[in-house]
Amino acid sequence: xxxxIDINVLIENMAENISSHCGTQGxxxxxxxxxxxGGVWIAARLHQKLKLADPLGELNIAFYRDxxxxxGIHPEVKPSKLSINLDDRHIILVDDVLHTGRTIxxxxxxxxxxxxPASISLAILVERSGRELPIHPDxxxxxxxxxxxxxxxxxxPEPLALEIMKSG
Amino acid sequence: MTGKNIQLDKNGNLKxxxxxxxxxxxxxHTILNYAESFAxxxxxxxxxxxxxxxxxxxxxxxxxxxxxxxxxELAAKRLSxxxxxxxxSTSATSKGEILSDxxxxxEAMHCDMFVVRHANSGAAxxxxxxxxxxxxxxxxxxxxHEHPTQAMLDMFTIKQHKKDFTKLSVAIVGDILHxxxxxxxxxxxxxxxxxxxxxxxxxTLIPKEIEKLGVHxxxxxxxxxxxxxVVVMLRxxxxxxxxxxxxxxxxxxxxxxxxxxKLKHAKKDAIVMHPGPINxxxxxxxxxxxxxxxxxxxQVSHGIAIRMAIMAMVMGQINRDENxxxxx
Numbered sequence: 419x420x421x422x423i424d425i426n427v428l429i430e431n432m433a434e435n436i437s438s439h440c441g442t443q444g445x446x447x448x449x450x451x452x453x454x455x456g457g458v459w460i461a462a463r464l465h466q467k468l469k470l471a472d473p474l475g476e477l478n479i480a481f482y483r484d485x486x487x488x489x490g491i492h493p494e495v496k497p498s499k500l501s502i503n504l505d506d507r508h509i510i511l512v513d514d515v516l517h518t519g520r521t522i523x524x525x526x527x528x529x530x531x532x533x534x535p536a537s538i539s540l541a542i543l544v545e546r547s548g549r550e551l552p553i554h555p556d557x558x559x560x561x562x563x564x565x566x567x568x569x570x571x572x573x574x575p576e577p578l579a580l581e582i583m584k585s586g
Numbered sequence: 587m588t589g590k591n592i593q594l595d596k597n598g599n600l601k602x603x604x605x606x607x608x609x610x611x612x613x614x615h616t617i618l619n620y621a622e623s624f625a626x627x628x629x630x631x632x633x634x635x636x637x638x639x640x641x642x643x644x645x646x647x648x649x650x651x652x653x654x655x656x657x658x659e660l661a662a663k664r665l666s667x668x669x670x671x672x673x674x675s676t677s678a679t680s681k682g683e684i685l686s687d688x689x690x691x692x693e694a695m696h697c698d699m700f701v702v703r704h705a706n707s708g709a710a711x712x713x714x715x716x717x718x719x720x721x722x723x724x725x726x727x728x729x730x731h732e733h734p735t736q737a738m739l740d741m742f743t744i745k746q747h748k749k750d751f752t753k754l755s756v757a758i759v760g761d762i763l764h765x766x767x768x769x770x771x772x773x774x775x776x777x778x779x780x781x782x783x784x785x786x787x788x789x790t791l792i793p794k795e796i797e798k799l800g801v802h803x804x805x806x807x808x809x810x811x812x813x814x815x816v817v818v819m820l821r822x823x824x825x826x827x828x829x830x831x832x833x834x835x836x837x838x839x840x841x842x843x844x845x846x847x848k849l850k851h852a853k854k855d856a857i858v859m860h861p862g863p864i865n866x867x868x869x870x871x872x873x874x875x876x877x878x879x880x881x882x883x884x885q886v887s888h889g890i891a892i893r894m895a896i897m898a899m900v901m902g903q904i905n906r907d908e909n910x911x912x913x914x
Binding site: 478480490498530532533 | 620623
């Protein structure tokens with residue numbers, strides 16, 4: 419089963435929601451960080467639309483995963499890129515799919531090894547069922563309900579496409 | 587040495603890291619790529635990742651070392667592992683018995699990895715063949731045999747400056763006979779497809795069988811260094827010298843010591859490496875060691891990243907086979 423989702427529309431909405439979220443919360447000059455790989459693709463689009471001052475940060479959570487003892491190092495490990503001091507900054511953390519929440523936990527652990535941000539907000543392209551940790555997104559592109567054995571996968575960076583697939 | 591490659595598990599993943607000989611080009615590239623990521627940890631406010639949290643690593647140094655032991659220790663600490671440093675004397679008479687007792691004792695302390703340096707060639711292989719199945723062994727130098735992590739950090743350093751191995755000429759200079767670094771280095775350069783590997787040194791310090799590894803031998807610096815991209819200087823291992831292999835250190839420096847004058851024969855952008863500790867005025871002139879071609883201190887930093895990569899890889903194999911599935 420494959421379902422087509424218009425990602426450009428979702429990203430457009432996310433950008434607006436991030437703006438109003440930062441406005442309501444009083445976050446001036448937020449710092450955007452994408453989680454490799456899919457999160458970085460989404461974040462790059464948002465970063466451009468929002469015309470943020472500081473460069474986009476890229477986070478590779480391979481060294482922070484909680485399943486290292488089960489599956490070893492993730493094969494596609496590329497260095498994280500976070501050149502800006504994070505202390506007292508308002509961070510918009512971006513990922514493609516929010517599923518168990520374990521990736522976000524790992525990302526937050528890594529962020530705190532770079533500094534002590536004032537706040538972290540979570541922006542997600544697609545929120546799906548299956549949370550295993552108390553993690554809730556602040557900005558959601560789309561919420562989808564998946565049947566057992568289905569998963570959502572983003573391909574990119576050009577063009578971006580989201581597919582719902584049966585695993586296995 | 588055993589015929590079977592005990593370094594790899596049944597799926598071809600790295601279980602122990604004992605010698606470069608027997609490892610494939612993709613595996614060496616994987617190590618170099620991981621090291622690239624681990625190198626960034628050093629530059630962060632918190633120089634630590636939680637990958638090996640809860641693991642215990644024992645540094646078993648049967649032979650003294652400061653630099654190698656320290657970089658292994660730092661690498662382990664940056665991976666959040668706990669590390670024990672054991673300097674074990676080799677003076678005991680019944681070594682075999684004592685060694686196996688030492689291993690059993692450390693196993694009883696629930697160690698997960700042994701980093702071994704030993705004066706006897708093959709010691710790390712032997713220990714790897716004796717330990718419990720959940721333990722990984724890393725060779726930190728065994729006799730005249732191999733020093734594979736040093737070779738990998740040198741490959742990493744070369745890659746940072748020169749990128750493509752297939753276009754490079756690399757000269758290894760000095761005491762090849764006693765050098766486990768040279769042996770590992772030659773294997774690594776060959777596996778990575780280096781265009782030309784040269785060996786430069788006096789007849790007495792170049793073992794005859796080395797030619798079988800496909801290297802070109804030179805006994806004169808000026809012709810040997812001509813147009814090379816990389817110069818690897820080796821330490822004159824005075825403590826290993828037995829018999830009259832050399833006339834004198836002064837004479838050695840005159841013929842094989844690296845000076846700016848001799849370095850002019852190499853390419854303009856050549857890099858100069860040395861595994862350390864350096865003997866200034868014996869195998870390398872201070873002007874070269876501290877000069878613009880020298881990458882000797884970078885090698886030390888790279889040593890930490892490479893050792894982090896290798897430690898994480900060997901530890902990452904445990905339970906991998908039974909847990910193929912992964913969740914986002």
